[in-house]
Amino acid sequence: MQAEGSISLQISATKDVLSKQLAEFVIQKAAEAKREKGKFVVALSGGSLPKTLAKDLVTDDCKTRAEFSSWHVYFADERCVPLDHEDSNYGLSKTELFDKVDIPADQIYPIDPSLTPEECAAAYAKSLEAGIGEGIPVFDLLFLGIGPDGHTCSLFPGHPLLQENSKTVAHILDSPKPPPERVTLTYPVLNAAKEVVFVSTGSSKKDAMRSILKDPNSELPAKLVRPSNGSVTWFIDQDAADGLKN
Numbered sequence: 001m002q003a004e005g006s007i008s009l010q011i012s013a014t015k016d017v018l019s020k021q022l023a024e025f026v027i028q029k030a031a032e033a034k035r036e037k038g039k040f041v042v043a044l045s046g047g048s049l050p051k052t053l054a055k056d057l058v059t060d061d062c063k064t065r066a067e068f069s070s071w072h073v074y075f076a077d078e079r080c081v082p083l084d085h086e087d088s089n090y091g092l093s094k095t096e097l098f099d100k101v102d103i104p105a106d107q108i109y110p111i112d113p114s115l116t117p118e119e120c121a122a123a124y125a126k127s128l129e130a131g132i133g134e135g136i137p138v139f140d141l142l143f144l145g146i147g148p149d150g151h152t153c154s155l156f157p158g159h160p161l162l163q164e165n166s167k168t169v170a171h172i173l174d175s176p177k178p179p180p181e182r183v184t185l186t187y188p189v190l191n192a193a194k195e196v197v198f199v200s201t202g203s204s205k206k207d208a209m210r211s212i213l214k215d216p217n218s219e220l221p222a223k224l225v226r227p228s229n230g231s232v233t234w235f236i237d238q239d240a241a242d243g244l245k246n
């Protein structure tokens with residue numbers, strides 16, 4: 001049975017407009033989380049997301065309102081490479097965001113790339129437990145991307161990981177999107193989140209967007225992210241939205 005939760009769609013004329021709207025959305029969610037519990041626990045994806053998220057959020061106007069000192073940042077998926085490797089999602093987010101705002105270093109939780117992918121996934125699951133709590137970790141906000149094939153995190157179409165429902169963090173050795181060795185949050189965690197933001201831009205995403213938002217029978221990995229007690233908000237630009245026209 002597909003989990004239920006609200007789905008909102010925010011279509012922006014351009015990627016630049018999307019970044020501005022996304023920044024204001026995030027500022028509001030960060031303020032709510034800080035008021036409620038004194039911290040804002042998020043997970044970032046890689047790809048184009050960090051740049052799109054940071055573009056406006058690091059401006060003087062936004063960063064004074066974003067409560068960055070209360071952010072606790074994990075990774076929705078990560079490549080099993082050194083943290084300074086060009087493929088590292090941590091390294092990408094450090095360049096685009098962490099080096100430009102005041103998130104305390106001990107509130108950013110990278111993987112341990114010295115471990116094997118399997119050990120790394122198990123260690124990261126323990127890191128989530130230590131930082132967020134026993135059982136299924138509940139994130140305040142997950143920042144997810146989507147591939148042209150409808151994958152999200154490192155959950156790819158037809159991959160056995162789509163059926164993983166006991167581990168909170170799993171490893172993959174055959175990612176169709178290079179590099180092949182990664183760790184990823186699994187659906188139990190994605191579907192326990194309070195808020196999920198998908199950022200999808202560019203014409204390469206239009207077919208996946210049409211399938212996910214128009215086809216009730218779509219089984220694309222990103223479509224299966226439906227938090228039972230949370231909201232999903234799609235931030236898409238016009239190019240990605242072109243697939244939604246009849």
Ligand SMILES: O=C(O)[C@H](O)[C@@H](O)[C@H](O)[C@H](O)COP(=O)(O)O
Nearest residue numbers: 045046047048145146147152153
């Ligand atoms: O580590 C990764 O590769 C990402 O987490 C991945 O899931 C990404 O979000 C999608 O592939 C979309 O990437 P783009 O936004 O660059 O198209």
